[in-house]
Amino acid sequence: MRPADNPFATHRLDQLPYRFPGGERERADFYSVLEASGYFGALVGPRGHGKSTLLREIERHCREQGFPVRRFQLRESEPPPSFPAPTAEEILLLDGAEQFSLRQWWHFRWRMRFARGLVITTHRPGRLPTLHYCRTSSRLLRELIENLSPGSHGTHFLFEKHRGNLREALFECYDLLGTRPARERLLAFSPEAGTRAAN
Amino acid sequence: MTQLEIGLRENRKGYRPGEQLAGAATWKLDRPAEALEIRLVWLTAGKGTPDARIVETHRIDRPAVEAVEPFSFKLPAEPCSFSGQLITLTWAVEIVALPDGENARAEFILSPTGREIVLTPAPHETR
Numbered sequence: 296m297r298p299a300d301n302p303f304a305t306h307r308l309d310q311l312p313y314r315f316p317g318g319e320r321e322r323a324d325f326y327s328v329l330e331a332s333g334y335f336g337a338l339v340g341p342r343g344h345g346k347s348t349l350l351r352e353i354e355r356h357c358r359e360q361g362f363p364v365r366r367f368q369l370r371e372s373e374p375p376p377s378f379p380a381p382t383a384e385e386i387l388l389l390d391g392a393e394q395f396s397l398r399q400w401w402h403f404r405w406r407m408r409f410a411r412g413l414v415i416t417t418h419r420p421g422r423l424p425t426l427h428y429c430r431t432s433s434r435l436l437r438e439l440i441e442n443l444s445p446g447s448h449g450t451h452f453l454f455e456k457h458r459g460n461l462r463e464a465l466f467e468c469y470d471l472l473g474t475r476p477a478r479e480r481l482l483a484f485s486p487e488a489g490t491r492a493a494n
Numbered sequence: 495m496t497q498l499e500i501g502l503r504e505n506r507k508g509y510r511p512g513e514q515l516a517g518a519a520t521w522k523l524d525r526p527a528e529a530l531e532i533r534l535v536w537l538t539a540g541k542g543t544p545d546a547r548i549v550e551t552h553r554i555d556r557p558a559v560e561a562v563e564p565f566s567f568k569l570p571a572e573p574c575s576f577s578g579q580l581i582t583l584t585w586a587v588e589i590v591a592l593p594d595g596e597n598a599r600a601e602f603i604l605s606p607t608g609r610e611i612v613l614t615p616a617p618h619e620t621r
Contacts, residue, residue, distance in 0.1 A: 297577045299540060304540050304541065473541075
């Protein structure tokens with residue numbers, strides 16, 4: 296199977312919408328809270344729990360509302376990007392704020408103080424008021440896998456193995472699917488297949 | 495609804511480095527665009543962060559609402575289209591409406607043989 300054709304290729308995962316446990320009602324409530332906060336706060340949660348996905352959705356929402364938006368991505372393997380001073384109309388989105396030291400964080404906050412809004416993602420609460428705590432579940436993973444590769448089953452071990460980190464679980468789905476012939480595809484997701492793939 | 499389309503001459507899918515790639519971009523906009531860009535690009539897909547590069551751009555400022563525009567690009571020597579275990583590298587010509595970002599794309603293969611290079615693990619790497 297070509298990597299680009301793998302149902303769990305990254306470009307397909309990036310198109311998955313963030314799923315609120317409470318459905319569309321919770322989504323509507325979230326955006327009410329976001330707007331009432333003045334677009335100021337944090338999305339909190341462990342790795343692979345959907346923070347970046349929700350941040351991308353917020354970016355689209357802000358653009359649809361007519362706000363200029365700038366998104367910054369901090370990556371562990373790369374130096375931080377430059378942060379030009381924002382305009383008073385801009386809403387800033389910062390993905391990965393936990394990677395800032397306290398000193399770097401306060402320098403960033405001071406430099407961005409004139410922005411209209413600031414939404415960050417972070418692993419722990421505290422730097423900004425928490426807007427939403429991103430949560431995952433075995434059921435959510437099952438639904439995502441079914442959405443990407445209909446008919447797959449036996450995925451419960453993936454959620455437990457990766458401790459709720461959906462990104463890592465879906466990466467393992469990529470590996471399992473990519474190493475199996477098509478006729479075994481539907482049986483790929485089992486603890487035994489995971490062990491064979493790991494070995 | 496805006497309609498964008500890229501057509502490659504003779505619907506060819508495979509090209510060799512250095513060849514001239516020609517085709518036409520067709521569009522029908524539902525509202526005026528600041529510009530249209532016809533881009534020669536390569537992009538990766540698979541596991542991990544996707545990558546993309548714009549190799550060459552043909553820009554049309556204040557385009558007509560509906561038109562057909564021919565294009566021609568001289569293809570570079572590399573990178574070649576390939577598929578491995580983790581990554582597929584694909585070439586494409588895309589048309590992008592600015593500032594909205596609506597786009598359409600036609601993919602093609604660039605390689606010395608005109609066919610995608612398939613990377614297979616060495617025998618000692620096979621699990």
